[in-house]
Amino acid sequence: MLALLADYEGKIDLIYIDPPFLTGNAYHARIGRGEDSRRPEDWETTPGYQDTWETGAEYLEMLYRRLELMYRLLSPTGSLYLHLDWHASAYARVMLDEIFGPERLLNEIVWVYHGPSPIKSAFNRKHDTILLYTKSKDYTFNADDVRVPYKDSTLKTFASSPKAGFGKKPNLKRGKVPEDWWYFPVVARLHSERTGYPTQKPEAMLERVIRASTNPGDLVADFFVGSGTTVNVAANLSRRWLACDASPLALSTTYRRLLLNEQACEIQLWKDLNLGIEDQLQLQVELHDGPDEWGIELKAAYSLEDPPIEFPDDVTLWEVDWDHDGAEFRSSQQAVRDWRDGDLGLRLTRSQFDKKPDQIAIRLFDNRGRFGHKVVRFTSG
Ligand SMILES: C[S@@+](CC[C@H](N)C(=O)[O-])C[C@H]1O[C@@H](n2cnc3c(N)ncnc32)[C@H](O)[C@@H]1O
Structure with a gap:
């Protein structure tokens, strides 16, 4: 305040x-x-x-x-x-x-x-x-x-x-x-x-x-x-x-x-990609770089502290910033689990970029409020 x-x-x-x-x-x-x-x-x-x-x-x-x-x-x-x-x-x-x-x-x-x-x-x-x-x-x-x-x-x-x-x-x-x-x-x-x-x-x-x-x-x-x-x-x-x-x-x-609730919402609060505290989760992703489409697949998540995360059941939402500026996470796509027994999509895709981004950021939350993130950087060419 x-x-x-x-x-x-x-x-x-x-x-x-x-x-x-x-x-x-x-x-x-x-x-x-x-x-x-x-x-x-x-x-x-x-x-x-x-x-x-x-x-x-x-x-x-x-x-x-x-x-x-x-x-x-x-x-x-x-x-x-x-x-x-x-x-x-x-x-x-x-x-x-x-x-x-x-x-x-x-x-x-x-x-x-x-x-x-x-x-x-x-x-x-x-x-x-x-x-x-x-x-x-x-x-x-x-x-x-x-x-x-x-x-x-x-x-x-x-x-x-x-x-x-x-x-x-x-x-x-x-x-x-x-x-x-x-x-x-x-x-x-x-x-x-x-x-x-x-x-x-x-x-x-x-x-x-x-x-x-x-x-x-x-x-x-x-x-x-x-x-x-x-x-x-x-x-x-x-x-x-x-x-x-x-x-x-x-x-x-x-x-x-x-x-x-389908209310678009940008969380700009987490400027440094975290809440001022260290990530408690680590994630593993696979990038699919096709001719017409790009895809990110969530492969695994690990907790750095107890209790362990059960993957993918404990993941409540994950999201991608397809054109990450290195500072602020701008969520452009999300996969969200419904409150009751909902399945969570493990793949997020988008069609080809006009210009290949330098980096993509991925962020994930679990049902205990823990989170983790990963930045995928591309080397030129
Ligand atoms: C009674 S709950 C609010 C429930 C809410 N009205 C709802 O419908 O879900 C109180 C909330 O205050 C938060 N809280 C406690 N101390 C706080 C503080 N100093 N600053 C901000 N939030 C605080 C707790 O984390 C908790 O989520």
Whole structure:
């Protein structure tokens, strides 16, 4: 966010964040074929992200510093949605009151959901709290874009007695602006949206957030993007977007999701072909240099650390920069594995170049968020 200030201060129209909640837990992503099973012993997992802190104060400090930057990045008509639960939302609200001013709290939204819970000594904790603040009094809120139908019982009541209700008869056809409590089912096992990344939020909820608080072409950001829900929905709704996460698995999951969603996406972040860390995978490729067509075949991948990579089953996506400039990886073609049992193409081809490139770069990701790359250089002639 500090790096973005130079170009984006006052330019982001909507920030939605769903950061760690101060739960004290470590979260794992489910990978591999057993992910759909009901039995935990069938699941293959890999670390997703940590929500563990020495003290609550350390957590709040982390959040406060970031919220201050988000305030600066927001446009004068922008909105911030901070998604938390009972662990920290009361403290976060006090911090946001300080940063935005208490009068800028537009809504305290409660997201309610169902799900199994082992708790027997208290009521089951099945809601999250989303704090919605606006930067100024002049903010975007598209009430007509988020209307929902009235319940059948309401329609029946008005059909039998047009004078029902407290005031004047509502416009039943147009539907109503949703209340500040929302029900959306969680992204459960077997849900078609499911990526396996932990604590993934439902697309329908993000759709409501984005439609209400932005217009097409506006800029949406999520600085704790996880599996990429916010930016996928933003792309589907023709909004521009910015995504950030501290976890390489989150970034590769987001990228994979965008590619499967057929949203063109260039990752320019990885300027040096890596994430500022060393490659954890090595790959072996074969180049086919035919008269009409060039092909790259992925032959093998090895991990430089445990656990070993199973080739090709653990490869989630690989891609080619057919005209690599030696500095920035520009992905021109990708092979992506679908979330469930998808096959991955092991050959990427393109027709002959006008001019033979000096070098080609290949990059590959596995289901643990590890990556590796290779540059194939051609000698002149
Ligand atoms: C609750 S998850 C987000 C889930 C997301 N909303 C979704 O639908 O998939 C929180 C995310 O915050 C990330 N995270 C934790 N600390 C971070 C930090 N300091 N900066 C950026 N991301 C961070 C974690 O890696 C994790 O992906």
